[in-house]
Amino acid sequence: MGLFDKIKHAFVKDKEEEQKTEEATQEEEKVSEPAEETTEPTEAEETTEETTTDAEFPADEKPEETEEVEEVEPADTEKKYEKGLAKTRRTFKDRMNELFANFRSVDEDFFEEVENTLIGADVGFDTSMRIADELREEVKIQNAKKPAAVQNTIIEKLVDLYEEEGEKEVNELNEQPNGLSVFLFVGVNGTGKTTSIGKLAHQYQQEGKKVLLAAADTFRAGAIDQLVEWGARAEVDVVRGNAGSDPASVVFDAMTQAKEEQADVLLIDTAGRLQNKVNLMNELDKIKRVIKREDPTAPHEVLLVVDATTGQNAMNQAQQFKETTDVTGLVLTKLDGTAKGGIVLAIRNELHLPVKLAGLGERIDDLEVFDPNDFVVGLFKGLLQEE
Numbered sequence: 001m002g003l004f005d006k007i008k009h010a011f012v013k014d015k016e017e018e019q020k021t022e023e024a025t026q027e028e029e030k031v032s033e034p035a036e037e038t039t040e041p042t043e044a045e046e047t048t049e050e051t052t053t054d055a056e057f058p059a060d061e062k063p064e065e066t067e068e069v070e071e072v073e074p075a076d077t078e079k080k081y082e083k084g085l086a087k088t089r090r091t092f093k094d095r096m097n098e099l100f101a102n103f104r105s106v107d108e109d110f111f112e113e114v115e116n117t118l119i120g121a122d123v124g125f126d127t128s129m130r131i132a133d134e135l136r137e138e139v140k141i142q143n144a145k146k147p148a149a150v151q152n153t154i155i156e157k158l159v160d161l162y163e164e165e166g167e168k169e170v171n172e173l174n175e176q177p178n179g180l181s182v183f184l185f186v187g188v189n190g191t192g193k194t195t196s197i198g199k200l201a202h203q204y205q206q207e208g209k210k211v212l213l214a215a216a217d218t219f220r221a222g223a224i225d226q227l228v229e230w231g232a233r234a235e236v237d238v239v240r241g242n243a244g245s246d247p248a249s250v251v252f253d254a255m256t257q258a259k260e261e262q263a264d265v266l267l268i269d270t271a272g273r274l275q276n277k278v279n280l281m282n283e284l285d286k287i288k289r290v291i292k293r294e295d296p297t298a299p300h301e302v303l304l305v306v307d308a309t310t311g312q313n314a315m316n317q318a319q320q321f322k323e324t325t326d327v328t329g330l331v332l333t334k335l336d337g338t339a340k341g342g343i344v345l346a347i348r349n350e351l352h353l354p355v356k357l358a359g360l361g362e363r364i365d366d367l368e369v370f371d372p373n374d375f376v377v378g379l380f381k382g383l384l385q386e387e
């Protein structure tokens with residue numbers, strides 16, 4: 001099933017759920033009358049247990065306990081994404097409503113409005129232009145003039161482009177099944193490097209892996225302490241030097257210790273000053289050389305951490321880092337509560353970098369492996385219109 005079809009499917013399911021909830025409420029109001037199923041059974045029926053109320057489900061017919069347990073994990077993650085995306089969704093919706101509030105006819109002014117709307121929704125400049133161009137063509141061919149049809153076509157184009165650009169994208173972390181995985185975290189100040197390392201360390205530790213952290217941000221004494229604190233929280237060891245010491249020597253020590261202790265994962269924190277861009281890049285190069293000398297296959301990931309709330313700024317940082325160092329993937333932090341989640345589309349379509357991890361809060365378990373399709377389904381399903 002294509003991504004857009006998935007969204008349509010989710011949209012139809014939501015509509016049915018809405019209808020059922022409405023019916024259930026009506027049934028509750030008319031207590032004496034027996035419950036009556038009015039909706040046609042469809043392929044969406046598999047979700048019945050989510051939507052039916054206790055009134056429709058006599059205690060003895062409730063789904064087995066084990067089935068409910070299986071549901072817990074994905075539902076939690078889904079809920080986090082749902083919540084994290086709420087503002088982005090609202091922004092998209094508001095902008096779409098604005099666009100169609102002034103809708104008179106599908107003319108050149110309207111296409112320009114579409115471009116502006118999409119740029120404003122952070123999906124990226126090139127993407128916005130492309131979508132508007134494709135819409136021009138589509139409208140010509142299909143003669144689609146009704147607002148609902150035009151809106152659905154915009155969403156379809158966005159999703160199709162996103163899907164097409166992601167064909168060869170690998171979103172899983174490059175973990176080494178038999179040996180040490182070395183992940184280097186880079187990014188400007190305050191984006192969430194140290195926090196993301198702490199969260200990921202916790203996840204691996206919980207999986208029973210032997211994890212080691214390296215405090216290679218020696219520029220700030222506070223930075224070392226912060227990583228040490230996260231190490232304590234995640235119950236993993238931290239290799240550190242003194243403030244002001246050579247970050248590459250800390251990394252050397254960490255590589256040595258990781259090998260001695262046969263660690264599974266080494267996560268390296270680095271400094272994020274951008275005012276010394278050249279120094280910073282030199283430092284990263286030196287760190288990488290030290291890693292490679294100890295293990296020619298490493299680092300297995302160079303993860304650029306960007307703050308989703310900064311929108312276009314995050315895009316610019318990613319562009320700069322991509323030009324000077326071989327970034328293998330992104331960690332997109334602070335997706336909780338930002339309205340700028342649309343940059344996920346711009347990141348893929350314009351930077352061609354995979355988002356590998358998503359930060360959805362400040363707590364230790366608020367980091368998720370990024371599922372780009374779930375993200376896009378969650379973002380757009382509420383925007384489709386009944387035609």
Ligand SMILES: Nc1nc2c(ncn2[C@@H]2O[C@H](COP(=O)(O)OP(=O)(O)OP(=O)(O)O)[C@@H](O)[C@H]2O)c(=O)[nH]1
Binds near residue numbers: 187217
């Ligand atoms: N809401 C939210 N806050 C986050 C997330 N990730 C990080 N933060 C917060 O962002 C702030 C900066 O995070 P750090 O991990 O210190 O960032 P850093 O990149 O290590 O910063 P420097 O060490 O200064 O380079 C902290 O207050 C974190 O709690 C996230 O996913 N969601």
Ligand SMILES: [Mg+2]
Binds near residue numbers: 194195217226
């Ligand atoms: Mg830090």
